[in-house]
Amino acid sequence: MTVRERRLRWPIPAGLESAIRGLVVRAVERRAKYILIRFDAGTLILHLGMSGSLRLVKAGALPRTHDHWDIRLEGGWILRFHDPRRFGSLHWTRADPALHPLLARLAPEPLSDAFDPEYLYRATRKRSVAIKQFIMNSQVVVGVGNIYASEALFRARISPRRAARRITRLQAAALVSAIKAVLGAAIKIGGTTLRDYVNAEGSPGYFRQELFVYERAGAACRVCATPIKQFTQGQRSTYWCSSCQH
Ligand SMILES: [Zn+2]
Secondary structure, X not given: OEEOOOEOOOEOOOOHHHHHOOOOOXXXXXXXXXXXXXXXXXXXXXXXXXXXXXXXXXXXXXXXXXXXXXXXXXXXXXXXXXXXXXXXXXXXXXXXXXXOOOOOOOOOOOOOOOOOXXXXXXXXXXXXXXXXXXXXXXXXXXXXXXXXXXXXXXXXOOOOXXXXXXXXHHHHHHHHHHHHHHHHHHHHHOOOOOXXXXXXXXXXXXXXXXXXXXXXXXXXXXXXXXXXXXXEEOOEEEEEOOOOOO
């Protein structure tokens, strides 16, 4: 491993280069926005921050500005981390990464069995916040961003303004399956094209063509032809159909 800049969101631990030298990668996993690279001796916990990206480059490729670290792999490849704003981070733990302070208190993954209708229904009780903001809260469920929250609420036919505690059991079930369906479809297609999103091969995602409401303000609802409406919730744009969603 070569570190060119240790000062990321947290400093890269001293001695990491020697700690991982010669180790075999056993698995690469994800938990919330953290990437876990597992070795027998421990786990690297990596976060891309606001602007970080990982690329595989050929050994010998010259680093660009903001290329902060490299991990040399077998076969002449380098895993290279690029991050202009340096909000990304890299931690090393020899313990179970699920117990690491960054991960220990994260809410369930939306595609896991733990995120089920009963969980969502119980979590919404006594919560007066709007359901859209509720499902975007990473202490409720991780990884449901603005696009997917808007789209899932449309599929579940629930108004984004509805108070979380007013969701019925049936609606909780509809919303859980809508969130799983929207995320599953986006992953299958390869993500949503945002300003700077690219996949590992450097290509943009293609989910955008599949959107029903997101960034379609004024356009006809694909189900009922009512113009899609837009308003702001918690500094984020919400898009919805006032005829399909209640
Ligand atoms: Zn509609």
